[in-house]
Amino acid sequence: MIGILGPEGSYSEKAAKQWNGTAELRYCDDIMEAVDALLREEVDYSIVPVENSLEGSITLTLDLLMEHQLKIVGEVIVQINHYLLSKGSGRDIKIIMSHPQGLSQCRKFIKKNFKDAEVRSALSTSLAAKLASESKDIAAIASRESGQRYGLGVLAENIQDINENYTRFIVIGKNTPHPTGNDKTSIIVYLQKNRPGALYEVLGEFAGRGIDLTRIESRPTKKVLGDYLFYIDLRGHIEDKMISGALDRVKSRVAMLKILGSYPAAG
Amino acid sequence: MIGILGPEGSYSEKAAKQWNGTAELRYCDDIMEAVDALLREEVDYSIVPVENSLEGSITLTLDLLMEHQLKIVGEVIVQINHYLLSKGSGRDIKIIMSHPQGLSQCRKFIKKNFKDAEVRSALSTSLAAKLASESKDIAAIASRESGQRYGLGVLAENIQDINENYTRFIVIGKNTPHPTGNDKTSIIVYLQKNRPGALYEVLGEFAGRGIDLTRIESRPTKKVLGDYLFYIDLRGHIEDKMISGALDRVKSRVAMLKILGSYPAAG
Numbered sequence: 001m002i003g004i005l006g007p008e009g010s011y012s013e014k015a016a017k018q019w020n021g022t023a024e025l026r027y028c029d030d031i032m033e034a035v036d037a038l039l040r041e042e043v044d045y046s047i048v049p050v051e052n053s054l055e056g057s058i059t060l061t062l063d064l065l066m067e068h069q070l071k072i073v074g075e076v077i078v079q080i081n082h083y084l085l086s087k088g089s090g091r092d093i094k095i096i097m098s099h100p101q102g103l104s105q106c107r108k109f110i111k112k113n114f115k116d117a118e119v120r121s122a123l124s125t126s127l128a129a130k131l132a133s134e135s136k137d138i139a140a141i142a143s144r145e146s147g148q149r150y151g152l153g154v155l156a157e158n159i160q161d162i163n164e165n166y167t168r169f170i171v172i173g174k175n176t177p178h179p180t181g182n183d184k185t186s187i188i189v190y191l192q193k194n195r196p197g198a199l200y201e202v203l204g205e206f207a208g209r210g211i212d213l214t215r216i217e218s219r220p221t222k223k224v225l226g227d228y229l230f231y232i233d234l235r236g237h238i239e240d241k242m243i244s245g246a247l248d249r250v251k252s253r254v255a256m257l258k259i260l261g262s263y264p265a266a267g
Numbered sequence: 268m269i270g271i272l273g274p275e276g277s278y279s280e281k282a283a284k285q286w287n288g289t290a291e292l293r294y295c296d297d298i299m300e301a302v303d304a305l306l307r308e309e310v311d312y313s314i315v316p317v318e319n320s321l322e323g324s325i326t327l328t329l330d331l332l333m334e335h336q337l338k339i340v341g342e343v344i345v346q347i348n349h350y351l352l353s354k355g356s357g358r359d360i361k362i363i364m365s366h367p368q369g370l371s372q373c374r375k376f377i378k379k380n381f382k383d384a385e386v387r388s389a390l391s392t393s394l395a396a397k398l399a400s401e402s403k404d405i406a407a408i409a410s411r412e413s414g415q416r417y418g419l420g421v422l423a424e425n426i427q428d429i430n431e432n433y434t435r436f437i438v439i440g441k442n443t444p445h446p447t448g449n450d451k452t453s454i455i456v457y458l459q460k461n462r463p464g465a466l467y468e469v470l471g472e473f474a475g476r477g478i479d480l481t482r483i484e485s486r487p488t489k490k491v492l493g494d495y496l497f498y499i500d501l502r503g504h505i506e507d508k509m510i511s512g513a514l515d516r517v518k519s520r521v522a523m524l525k526i527l528g529s530y531p532a533a534g
Contacts, residue, residue: 056487
């Protein structure tokens with residue numbers, strides 16, 4: 001059983017089917033609920049979005065990775081094609097509804113074509129599609145599958161501001177998968193504040209060993225402005241001696257090192 | 268004349284008054300409009316939010332700094348105290364409305380106290396307050412000043428999930444201010460993709476000179492997943508020889524260096 005952001009037709013469902021085509025799905029209202037379902041052991045895995053190629057990080061997911069003991073056991077990359085979907089025609093549309101990420105990804109399209117429409121956030125793109133099926137005034141920005149699921153017409157297709165649009169999902173679960181030869185490891189580090197060069201030293205442990213960082217992202221610690229955690233993804237598996245050696249050295253240099261997991265890379 | 272996110276009572280208005288108590292203000296509908304007003308020379312400065320201590324970056328602002336020729340000439344830090352404001356009483360509330368950042372900053376409060384309310388995004392906290400003045404069903408999450416401006420009662424105060432909540436605003440304008448001895452410089456760098464250690468080398472130029480980085484933030488280039496720009500703030504003024512020397516060396520190491528400006532540090 002896999003916990004995902006619902007309802008049916010969501011991009012998370014696409015991600016889940018890409019990762020495991022046969023598993024049963026549990027549709028959750030929001031990312032927090034999908035994580036809670038895993039923590040309460042009501043599902044075996046949860047799949048949640050972590051970054052989008054246009055909009056950047058899904059910050060709630062990053063924050064939940066810091067707050068809870070979660071293990072990343074996989075990743076899935078899904079191509080996002082947004083459709084404008086409604087029961088009504090273009091002239092009927094008074095409200096455009098989607099997940100905030102969907103709205104951001106189509107900001108220019110909305111401004112150009114629906115300048116006067118009210119723009120309203122929903123908890124997921126597929127929920128927006130479901131709500132759009134209840135009124136001709138509403139158009140949803142969501143996947144083609146959502147439109148089919150809720151009987152909506154296609155008013156426009158591929159409406160994202162930039163055509164290449166991908167979302168990376170992480171699979172969270174319990175057990176670290178064995179090395180496959182093409183793996184990634186995700187960590188969070190907290191440097192001491194106000195020590196110039198601290199991040200430089202940490203990155204040096206990886207650069208000196210030729211370890212490739214695929215991502216580095218800062219998030220506020222939520223204590224004071226200017227105090228950050230760094231989320232780092234790197235190529236390699238924690239069972240590789242070079243990776244574990246680098247992480248041991250990093251640990252001695254930082255105030256906190258949290259290892260989120262090692263898992264097969266999607267690309 | 269300063270362009271800010273309106274309407275009256277917004278946190279941006281607080282920032283503008285903190286920066287210059289007497290300047291005339293122009294209230295804009297959204298961040299993009301505040302930037303446009305400056306580009307069209309309809310205002311002398313615009314003040315826009317760039318990061319919050321709980322929620323992190325205002326990504327639209329970061330993206331606009333990359334897209335347009337804008338000069339950062341100042342920064343302002345404003346303490347954020349969110350209030351739950353309405354014409355109705357707690358039991359009347361069916362809709363909770365705020366800017367998405369305000370909603371995120373009060374996520375736990377909403378989940379605990381208004382589990383069944385519809386949560387709706389508005390373009391600004393003060394616009395949410397204005398809309399709340401039109402219906403007893405709606406409560407806004409906004410500043411105390413917004414509530415006073417639109418005649419709303421206070422249902423709860425200091426409702427953000429973590430009490431220490433600050434937003435950093437940047438002032439964008441035309442001319443780089445002279446060094447004050449306590450300045451910051453903001454830059455964007457684009458490294459070549461897939462060259463391990465490239466970020467390490469860039470940070471080395473600063474670390475080797477003892478230059479303090481106050482912030483480092485990655486944003487997607489919007490081309491492919493895993494391709495990032497880095498936004499870096501550092502202590503010092505571009506007219507300092509050490510800073511300009513470091514930036515010259517950085518420029519020779521990266522695919523793109525954009526200098527956003529040097530300006531007096533707020534703290």
